[in-house]
Amino acid sequence: MPGPALAPLNRRDLVRLAVAAGVAAPVAGAARAQPLRTPARVVIAGAGAAGLTMASKLSRLLEGARITLIGARTAHWYQPGFTMVASGVWPATKVVSETADYIAPGVTWVRADVAAFEPEAKRVVATDGSTHPYDALVVATGCTLEWSRIEGMDPTLIGREGIASVYAGPEGAAATWRVLQRFMETGGVALHGRPPTEMKCAGAPLKGALLWDARLREAGTRGRAELHYFTPFRNLFAVAPVHAKVLELFAARDIAFAYDHTLTAVDPAARTATFRTPDGPKTLRYDYLHVVPPMAAPQPVRESALAWGSGPFAADGWVEVNRDTLQHPRFPEVFAVGDVAGVPRGKTAASVKTQAPVAAANLVSFLAGEQLEAAYNGYTSCPLITRPGRAMLVEFDYEGRLTPTFPFIDPLAEHWVPWVMKDRLLGPIYRAMLHGSI
């Protein structure tokens, strides 16, 4: 659908937009005058946003190193575009490209996954049986979607029986739009929510509820629909001012919500969803159910000594790293970047953009036997779309402070600029990140 009328953007605007997207965020200690000459073996596990970016960055920062990227997926998914597909703004083809297009020259790509991490032996074993010893390892495997933790739920249901999920890949996002279109005709009860685990892009389920409301209003069927949002927590977003703003938006849009509700079971035949609540299980009938599954580190990570052994990141096996340096405290040659890193905040592509220069600089310093100086401040950013043509550019750090890089835009105002960034600029910026050129 067409966005609002826009003034043309000049180069200075674009640079400022890039800064706001985290692409030009300065990283303390990340600068290095010359590439480091080293014969080191560097293995990168995972060829998604974080793994490709790290491979590109390290291939520029290291001379003579053997860099091996291990990841089986040949299609690259631009996941931040999934909400655009699920709300009918983009076709699914726009979010799919080839992994091969982003592999930096000189990097060896092993088209298999890591089957086992063996940090004590400083090696990984791939699913094709090959073994890869390393002097430094980057864990960038992202997270897994744990559909089976919801009884009765199976990703093959998406697109049928009123079940949708923007998280289920490009096809899942396209199927979500089809289910939503049907719901726009019939109306009824729509249930949205988030899982009790850490998750990538915690803003996406909220965007879903707000966008769907906007689509129903456009279709003239909002009056026939009830929208509900459920969260296992006592807030709608972990950052207090954003929570307050979402409360305001939900009230204005007549979106009902409830705290302390965790989706535990789905019965597609009966079209019911069951939630765990402090008062016991609660079963609700739905006409449209948007499922966001629990998320965890991939099994080989979870089962390795790299995972946190205690604390809030232990249950789902996120990689134990120092939250500032992104270095493993027990295996100093190991770094984690992207969704798999066991740090508070993060888990967005914008976080990858800020983490990658930090992890790359620190990995190089580690190989050079130098002090690690680069630090990640928890920068997380999400253009929180509130309706087609408008979004809020929510940016924050570890402390939950809003960190707007666009001083003339209120981060909690629904504005056209973040929408334009989301619709037209972040894709090219993201691809430049994968190439390591920004």
Ligand SMILES: Cc1cc2nc3c(=O)[nH]c(=O)nc-3n(C[C@H](O)[C@H](O)[C@H](O)COP(=O)(O)OP(=O)(O)OC[C@H]3O[C@@H](n4cnc5c(N)ncnc54)[C@H](O)[C@@H]3O)c2cc1C
């Ligand atoms: C619906 C949705 C909306 C989003 N919206 C935004 C947004 O608006 N803004 C934003 O900044 N971010 C957004 N994100 C989040 C963003 O896409 C992720 O945070 C980002 O992709 C993380 O990069 P990653 O490399 O850690 O994980 P991924 O990009 O998922 O890549 C992980 C890779 O590792 C591979 N892998 C898994 N297991 C193994 C293994 N054992 N061995 C080797 N490889 C393995 C996977 O196949 C995959 O290729 C969104 C995500 C979703 C799903």
